[in-house]
Amino acid sequence: AQSVTQLDSQVPVFEEAPVELRCNYSSSVSVYLFWYVQYPNQGLQLLLKYLSGSTLVKGINGFEAEFNKSQTSFHLRKPSVHISDTAEYFCAVRGVNTGGFKTIFGAGTRLFVKA
Amino acid sequence: GAVVSQHPSRVICKSGTSVKIECRSLDFQATTMFWYRQFPKQSLMLMATSNEGSKATYEQGVEKDKFLINHASLTLSTLTVTSAHPEDSSFYICSASTGESANYGYTFGSGTRLTVV
Numbered sequence: 001a002q003s004v005t006q007l008d009s010q011v012p013v014f015e016e017a018p019v020e021l022r023c024n025y026s027s028s029v030s031v032y033l034f035w036y037v038q039y040p041n042q043g044l045q046l047l048l049k050y051l052s053g054s055t056l057v058k059g060i061n062g063f064e065a066e067f068n069k070s071q072t073s074f075h076l077r078k079p080s081v082h083i084s085d086t087a088e089y090f091c092a093v094r095g096v097n098t099g100g101f102k103t104i105f106g107a108g109t110r111l112f113v114k115a
Numbered sequence: 116g117a118v119v120s121q122h123p124s125r126v127i128c129k130s131g132t133s134v135k136i137e138c139r140s141l142d143f144q145a146t147t148m149f150w151y152r153q154f155p156k157q158s159l160m161l162m163a164t165s166n167e168g169s170k171a172t173y174e175q176g177v178e179k180d181k182f183l184i185n186h187a188s189l190t191l192s193t194l195t196v197t198s199a200h201p202e203d204s205s206f207y208i209c210s211a212s213t214g215e216s217a218n219y220g221y222t223f224g225s226g227t228r229l230t231v232v
Contacts, residue, residue: 036159043119043223044151044159044208090159103174105159 002027004093006106014114015083021076021109023091031095033074035065036105038088047089050074061085086113117143119211121224128199128231136194136227138209144189145211150182153206153226165192199231 007022025031035047048059055067065076074091091106118141128134138148150162165171165186173179181203183195192211196203210223 043121043225044210045223092159092161094161103161105161107158 002029002031002093002095002104004091004104004106006089006091006109008109009107010110010112012112012114013081016080018079019077019081019085019111021089021091021111023074023076023106025072025074025091025093025104027072027093027095029095031093033065033067034092034094035059035063035074035076036090036092037061038090038108040087044090047076081111081113083113083115086111117211117222119145119209119222119224121209121227123227124225125228126230128229130200130231131198133195133197134199134229136196136207136209136229138192138194138211138224140190140211140222143211145192146189147212148186148192149210149212150184150192150194151208151210153208155205159208162194196229199229201231204229204231 003026005024013019033050036044037047038044047063048057048065050057050067058064063076063078065074067074088108088110090108092103094103120139120141122137126134146167148165152160152162161174162177162182163171163173163184165184167186167189171184181197183197186192206226206228208223208226
C-alpha cells in the first residue's frame with residue numbers, strides 16, 4: 001500500500017525567508033513523485049516532478065525538491081518566498097500496484113507568507 | 116499559455132439523477148486528460164486517465180460504472196456522475212496534457228463543485 005504524509009498542515013513564514021514543506025511517503029514499489037500548488041480560487045498547477053535521474057528537481061517559480069530514497073522523502077524548498085507564494089501545496093505519489101496504477105495525494109500544506 | 120475550461124463551475128442536482136461535467140482544452144490538443152476529486156479537507160484523488168478515442172484507465176477503487184468518462188475528441192473530455200447520491204458531493208477537477216507530460220498532466224481546469232441533495 002502507498003501513503004503520503006505532509007507533516008505540516010500550515011506553514012507561516014515571513015516574506016524573503018526560506019521555506020521547506022515536508023513530504024514523506026511509503027510504498028512497496030517504485031514511485032514517481034510530484035508537487036502541485038493551488039492558489040486561492042484557482043485550479044491546480046504542477047510545480048515539479050521526479051520520475052528518474054537526478055534526485056534534485058527544479059520546478060517553476062523558484063521551487064525545488066529533493067528525492068531521498070533512504071528517508072522516503074520529497075521535501076519542497078524555496079530559498080526566498082514572496083507574498084504571492086501563499087497557496088495550498090500538495091505532494092503526490094504515483095506507483096504501480098497489483099490491479100493498476102495508484103496516485104495518492106497528501107492532505108496539503110497551506111503556506112502563509114507574511115509581509 | 117494553455118487553457119483548460121471546465122463547465123459547469125457549480126451544479127446542484129437531486130439524488131438519483133446524473134450530472135455531466137465537461138473539460139475542454141481551448142488552445143491545444145490534449146491527447147490525455149485526467150479527472151480528480153478533491154475532498155472537503157483538501158486532499159485530492161486521481162480518479163481516471165482518459166486518452167482520446169480509447170477507454171479511460173481508472174485508478175484503484177474508483178467505480179467505472181458510477182463515473183463515466185468519455186474523451187471523444189482531442190479537445191473534450193466529459194465526466195458523468197450517474198445516479199448521484201449525497202456522498203458524491205465533492206469538487207471535481209480535470210487536467211489536460213499533450214506531448215512530454217502526457218502521463219502526468221500539466222494544465223488544470225478551475226473545477227466543478229457538485230452538490231447532491
